[in-house]
Amino acid sequence: MTDRRSLLLAGLAAGILPRAASAQGEWPARPVTMVTGYAPGGVTDLATRAIAERIQRELGQPIVVDPKPGGATSVSATQVAQSRPDGHTLLMGTTSLAINPALQPGLTPRDPRQELAPVGMAYRTPFVLHLHPDVPARSTAELIAYAKANPGRLNFGSSGTGAVNHLCLEMFRREAGIDVVHIPYRGGAPALIDLRAGRIQGMFAAVLEALPVVREGATRAIAISSKDRLPLLPDVPPVAETLAGFDGVFWQGLFAPVGTPQPVLDRLGAVLRVATEDAGLRARLAEQGVALQTGDAAFLARLLATETESWGRLIRDAGIRPE
Structure with missing residues (x-):
């Protein structure tokens, strides 16, 4: 009689592996922990939990989402990097993995590309470039022209120095050749309060933070930071329609x-693909401004490498330092 090991090897040779095997036996052998660097309640937490629930249905084991905020997400990344590599502890990593090596090189993991194994993409979400109504610009081109005519007079907020929306502002400032003042806040909410009040004139804001104030007319949305339009704001064009190639988004990947073990990574990649291609989940998260994106381990590795270089160059050239 053919033993279990022979069957497993035959399955691998044929490309058929219904369940991944790890050094501990069949995987997953127990609940899987998915660590995230953000506190519960925000869109990042919502998207992570929705994706985890869909993966859980495929694996047949519970997935426990474990928020570990702190250290610009380095607390969560370090915990996973130092965990036993058996597939039972995973990281929902973010753009910060590409930003931290240049912005805060003392944080661990110092080189996520060497200390974490990519599984696949999860989603992207852009930012809304919106202005206080006192600013007369109604398009990206008009904003650039107005800023050039009024150098140093426009204040733009962000959710903090080195945050993705701050780096989008720095990229916009560089590509447009304008002089605007960056005002960092401790989170997007206080920046929005000052934007509504006219104490700052604009910002790149997270979609769900920007939508209410845009819809009530307290601010004016003029552009989206991604290359593609946002279904929630279909009439708002990408910055890239004015500044070719502009693309600044917040992303997450597993x-x-x-x-x-590679069989575990392969199985994880397969179930993640099922989640990101789920039409119902796509529609549900699109209502939150989140675009699920399918991409394998190689895609995520390239993205991390490319953005580590591009964001790192921007941080160094602009002389950005953490607060």
Whole structure:
């Protein structure tokens, strides 16, 4: 009689592996922990939990979402990088993995590309470039022209120095050749309060933070930071329609500790693909300004490498330092 090991090897050779095997036996052998660097309640937490629930249905084991905020998400990333590489501890990593090596090189993991194994993409979400109504610009081109005519007189907020929306502002400032003042806040909410009040004149804001004030007319949305239009604001064009190639988004992807067995990574990638291609989940998260994106481990590895270089160059050239 053919033993279990022979069947497993035959399945691998044929490309058929219904359940991944790890050094501990069949995987997953127990609940899987998905660590995230953000506190519960925000859109990042909502999207992570929705994706985890869909993956859980495929794996047949519970997925426990474990928020570990702190250290610009380095607390969560370090925990996973140092975990046993058996597929039972995963990281929902973000753009900060590409930003931190240049912005805060003392944080761990110092090189996520070497200490975390990419599994696949999860989603992207852009920012809304919106202005206080006192600013007469109604398009990206008009804003650039107005800023050039009024150098140093426009104040733009962000959710903090080195945050993705701050880096979008720096990229916009560089590509447009304008002089605007960056005002960092401790989060997007206080920046929006000052934007509504006219104490700052604009910002790149997270979609769900910007939508209420845009819809009530307290601010004017003039552009989206991604290359593609946002279904929630279909009439608002991308910055890239004025500044070719402009693309600044917040993304998340799934990672495991380096050393995780390849069959486990393959199985994880397969169930993540099922989640990101789920039409119902896509529609549900699109209502939150989140665009699920399918991309395998190689795609995520390239994205991390490309953005580590591009954001790092921007941080160094602009002399950005953490607060």
